[in-house]
Amino acid sequence: MSGGPVQVTARVLSNKRIGAYHHLTVVGTGIAERTRPGHFAALAIGGVDSAQLLRRAFSIYRVRPTGVYGGTVEIIFAVHGGGTAWMSRLVPQDEVDVLGPLGRPFALPTEPVSCVLVGGGYGSAPLFALAERLRERGCGVHMVIGAAGKDRLFGALEAKRAARSVVVTTDDGSVGIKGLVTAPLPELIERTRSEVVYACGPMAMLRAVAQVAAERGAHSQCAVEEAMACGVGVCMTCVLPVVGDDGVTRMVRSCVEGPVFRGDRVRWDAVGSIPAGTLGGAPGGLLGTAAEGLDR
Amino acid sequence: MSLPEVDLSTQIAELLLPNPVMTASGCAASGRELSQFFDVADLGAVVTKSIMLDPRAGRPTPRMAETPSGMLNSIGLQGPGIDRFLASDLPWLVQQRARAVVSIAGSTLGDYAELARRVGNSPGVAAVEANISCPNVENRGQVFACEPYQAAKVVSVVRRELPRGVPVLAKLSPDVTSIVDVAESVVDAGADGLVLINTLLGLAIDPDTLRPKLGGVTGGLSGPAIRPVAVRCVWQVHAAFPDVPIVGVGGIRTGYDALEFLLAGASAVQVGTVIFNDPSAPVRILAELREELARRGFAGVGDAVGWAHRPVEQLATR
Numbered sequence: 001m002s003g004g005p006v007q008v009t010a011r012v013l014s015n016k017r018i019g020a021y022h023h024l025t026v027v028g029t030g031i032a033e034r035t036r037p038g039h040f041a042a043l044a045i046g047g048v049d050s051a052q053l054l055r056r057a058f059s060i061y062r063v064r065p066t067g068v069y070g071g072t073v074e075i076i077f078a079v080h081g082g083g084t085a086w087m088s089r090l091v092p093q094d095e096v097d098v099l100g101p102l103g104r105p106f107a108l109p110t111e112p113v114s115c116v117l118v119g120g121g122y123g124s125a126p127l128f129a130l131a132e133r134l135r136e137r138g139c140g141v142h143m144v145i146g147a148a149g150k151d152r153l154f155g156a157l158e159a160k161r162a163a164r165s166v167v168v169t170t171d172d173g174s175v176g177i178k179g180l181v182t183a184p185l186p187e188l189i190e191r192t193r194s195e196v197v198y199a200c201g202p203m204a205m206l207r208a209v210a211q212v213a214a215e216r217g218a219h220s221q222c223a224v225e226e227a228m229a230c231g232v233g234v235c236m237t238c239v240l241p242v243v244g245d246d247g248v249t250r251m252v253r254s255c256v257e258g259p260v261f262r263g264d265r266v267r268w269d270a271v272g273s274i275p276a277g278t279l280g281g282a283p284g285g286l287l288g289t290a291a292e293g294l295d296r
Numbered sequence: 297m298s299l300p301e302v303d304l305s306t307q308i309a310e311l312l313l314p315n316p317v318m319t320a321s322g323c324a325a326s327g328r329e330l331s332q333f334f335d336v337a338d339l340g341a342v343v344t345k346s347i348m349l350d351p352r353a354g355r356p357t358p359r360m361a362e363t364p365s366g367m368l369n370s371i372g373l374q375g376p377g378i379d380r381f382l383a384s385d386l387p388w389l390v391q392q393r394a395r396a397v398v399s400i401a402g403s404t405l406g407d408y409a410e411l412a413r414r415v416g417n418s419p420g421v422a423a424v425e426a427n428i429s430c431p432n433v434e435n436r437g438q439v440f441a442c443e444p445y446q447a448a449k450v451v452s453v454v455r456r457e458l459p460r461g462v463p464v465l466a467k468l469s470p471d472v473t474s475i476v477d478v479a480e481s482v483v484d485a486g487a488d489g490l491v492l493i494n495t496l497l498g499l500a501i502d503p504d505t506l507r508p509k510l511g512g513v514t515g516g517l518s519g520p521a522i523r524p525v526a527v528r529c530v531w532q533v534h535a536a537f538p539d540v541p542i543v544g545v546g547g548i549r550t551g552y553d554a555l556e557f558l559l560a561g562a563s564a565v566q567v568g569t570v571i572f573n574d575p576s577a578p579v580r581i582l583a584e585l586r587e588e589l590a591r592r593g594f595a596g597v598g599d600a601v602g603w604a605h606r607p608v609e610q611l612a613t614r
Contacts, residue, residue, distance in 0.1 A: 050573075053362065053572060053573040054573070227358060232575055233329040234323060236322075236325075251353045251354060272357050272358075274353045280354075281353035
């Protein structure tokens with residue numbers, strides 16, 4: 001039980017705008033001490049009478065286990081709907097129910113090898129704590145930070161402190177290299193002789209990063225952002241097809257078996273379906289068209 | 297002010313429970329994940345996610361959509377199959393000293409019979425819950441629960457395969473013309489108790505894609521949004537068959553919500569979707585229910601069961 005998640009009523013310490021994002025810091029004593037890079041937290045929306053029942057999950061950006069106010073937990077989020085809009089209105093002293101740390105963190109190399117860390121949008125948030133851990137182990141850390149445009153980049157400045165080298169990309173070319181994060185990646189992996197690529201961001205980006213890493217003979221560790229209801233492994237909504245050690249594809253929960261997966265194990269092309277050959281799947285696979293009255 | 301002691305014990309047929317709060321099937325897996333937040337033996341029972349004969353991958357994602365005070369789910373009964381369940385999940389629950397109510401789901405009557413036989417022969421099973429809200433592949437995919445005759449056939453094969461001391465609870469769908477008729481036929485077929493209600497079939501359309509939000513198109517609606525429907529079903533069935541034990545389920549979020557089900561005629565309750573919001577909800581609700589009962593002067597759960605059906609004159613004597 002000691003290493004598992006805890007549920008705390010956390011007090012908001014600050015909630016600030018950063019470009020298109022929000023940076024929320026809460027006092028999360030119990031969570032902060034247990035968090036490792038790649039863990040996530042799940043927030044309940046709107047108090048005990050809320051009509052929005054499902055938790056919102058976010059990678060943990062940073063923790064400070066021993067602050068003046070107790071352990072603090074920081075997350076970065078964007079407003080997508082009513083739940084995140086509510087979060088954006090939180091002010092210091094407000095209370096929010098937080099579960100964490102959840103999931104499996106990034107696996108760290110046992111040798112001091114070079115690594116490339118790739119973040120898309122606010123997906124770069126968990127990479128800074130990871131960079132620190134890697135540096136402590138003597139790893140060379142290089143970062144690629146990308147987004148649609150300048151206001152959606154997160155941590156480009158911080159990356160300069162965290163990494164030996166930083167490449168910034170934007171889809172619209174408003175800052176850095178115009179293009180996707182995968183554009184500079186092959187050359188960067190080669191030049192730095194990186195053996196591990198860490199990535200967090202949208203599914204399409206992770207798929208592309210995992211492919212580039214595989215082509216260059218590097219391991220990849222990808223943190224997925226799947227929609228979740230509970231974050232603790234009971235609702236079975238956040239599944240994706242992953243190949244096990246035995247070569248068999250299973251629908252696995254990204255909340256407890258992820259959110260960090262080996263990039264070469266996720267069937268990226270089949271996310272959103274039950275691919276043919278999945279354990280317990282239909283012989284020809286399932287694309288999501290049949291309507292049945294099935295319950296849970 | 298200290299409130300008087302309340303006897304929380306309750307009974308569903310031969311099943312004696314220390315308290316009336318269970319988890320709802322499909323909302324607690326097999327209990328292990330929730331044991332990080334509370335001791336599963338503190339609940340009246342843990343109802344497992346419905347288990348099928350074979351491993352099952354379930355439906356494509358997205359599998360859920362948030363709706364006002366509720367959610368739609370289209371999981372498609374993803375699970376490890378009976379072999380792994382009996383080898384790993386059930387022994388774990390027994391080891392925790394939890395009362396295990398095993399939910400079973402099949403595609404044919406033969407599936408239900410085999411599941412009941414295997415579960416019934418396993419030590420430590422407190423009761424079997426028959427999830428009959430599954431398509432019957434031998435009857436054009438018609439959901440068993442939606443037709444009194446088919447619902448009764450499932451219950452009778454399950455009852456036949458189970459040892460005497462293991463009660464069968466039939467979980468009914470509210471998506472029927474008369475839940476009282478379905479209740480009557482499954483009770484006649486040997487159901488020892490009824491679980492009311494399963495989810496309501498629903499659908500939501502995505503404002504961006506203009507297509508159904510769920511990979512499985514339709515999904516089961518659950519959460520506080522459906523509570524009045526569930527309370528109504530409990531009320532109607534209890535009024536028709538006051539001696540049939542009922543387990544009430546549907547959108548319970550607080551101790552009062554649980555009490556509402558007892559007042560309508562349930563002898564126990566299940567907590568489901570709200571677990572996703574608050575993994576500690578089952579034990580919180582149990583503590584709140586104790587207070588709600590004490591505050592109103594109920595000496596025990598049994599005294600509250602069906603209370604709301606009493607004529608007004610009798611209510612005045614409280």
